[in-house]
Amino acid sequence: GDQVKQSPSALSLQEGTNSALRCNFSIATTTVQWFLQNPRGSLMNLFYLVPGTKENGRLKSTFNSKESYSTLHIRDAQLEDSGTYFCAAEAPQGGRALIFGTGTTVSVSP
Amino acid sequence: EAAVTQSPRNKVAVTGGKVTLSCNQTNNHNNMYWYRQDTGHGLRLIHYSYGAGSTEKGDIPDGYKASRPSQENFSLILELATPSQTSVYFCASGESQSQNTLYFGAGTRLSVL
Numbered sequence: 153g154d155q156v157k158q159s160p161s162a163l164s165l166q167e168g169t170n171s172a173l174r175c176n177f178s179i180a181t182t183t184v185q186w187f188l189q190n191p192r193g194s195l196m197n198l199f200y201l202v203p204g205t206k207e208n209g210r211l212k213s214t215f216n217s218k219e220s221y222s223t224l225h226i227r228d229a230q231l232e233d234s235g236t237y238f239c240a241a242e243a244p245q246g247g248r249a250l251i252f253g254t255g256t257t258v259s260v261s262p
Numbered sequence: 263e264a265a266v267t268q269s270p271r272n273k274v275a276v277t278g279g280k281v282t283l284s285c286n287q288t289n290n291h292n293n294m295y296w297y298r299q300d301t302g303h304g305l306r307l308i309h310y311s312y313g314a315g316s317t318e319k320g321d322i323p324d325g326y327k328a329s330r331p332s333q334e335n336f337s338l339i340l341e342l343a344t345p346s347q348t349s350v351y352f353c354a355s356g357e358s359q360s361q362n363t364l365y366f367g368a369g370t371r372l373s374v375l
Binding site for chain 2: 183185187193194195196197200238240242243248249250251252253254255
C-alpha cells in the first residue's frame with residue numbers, strides 16, 4: 153500500500169520504445185525485488201537488488217537506498233513485456249517477507 | 263529452477279465452510295509465505311513461516327490459520343470461509359540466508375459464495 157508506492161499505475165507502449173517505472177519507499181529497506189505478473193497470472197522474479205544497478209537483457213533496474221526509490225527501465229519494448237510489474241521491499245518484521253506495491257500495468261502494442 | 267506448487271488451482275466454497283489451500287516447494291527453502299491478491303491492493307501478506315513447525319502472522323491474518331508440518335509443505339486454512347475471502351492466493355518460498363529471492367506458485371483462485 154502506502155509503504156511502497158508505484159508509478160505510473162498504467163502504461164501503454166508501442167513496440168520498440170523505451171520507458172521507466174518507479175517505486176518509492178516510505179519504509180527502510182536494504183533490498184528490493186521486481187516481479188512481472190503475466191496475463192495468465194504467473195509471478196516471475198525479475199531482479200533482486202541491493203543498492204546499485206542490475207541489467208538483464210532489455211531490462212535494467214536501479215535501487216537508490218539513500219533516496220528510497222527504485223526504477224525499472226524497459227528498453228525496446230516487445231509484446232511479451234506486457235503484464236503487471238510489481239516492486240517489493242523487505243518488511244521490517246521478521247521472516248524477510250516482502251511488502252508489495254500495487255503494480256504498474258504495462259500494455260505493449262504493435 | 264525453483265518449484266512451488268499450489269493446489270487446488272481453483273476452488274468454490276460455501277460461506278461457513280472450511281477451506282484448505284496447500285503449497286509444496288522442492289527448493290529446500292526455509293521461509294514460506296501466503297499472500298492474497300485483490301484489485302487495488304497488490305499482494306498482501308497473510309502468514310509466513312521460518313521452517314517446519316513455525317507459523318507467524320503477517321499483515322492481514324484475521325480469519326486465516328496456517329500450518330507448516332514439514333520443510334516442503336505450508337497450508338493456509340480458512341475455518342469459516344466468508345465472501346470477503348474471495349481472492350487469488352499465492353504461496354511463495356525464499357531462502358532465509360543471504361539473497362532471499364521469492365519464488366511464487368501459480369496461484370489459487372478461491373470463490374466463497
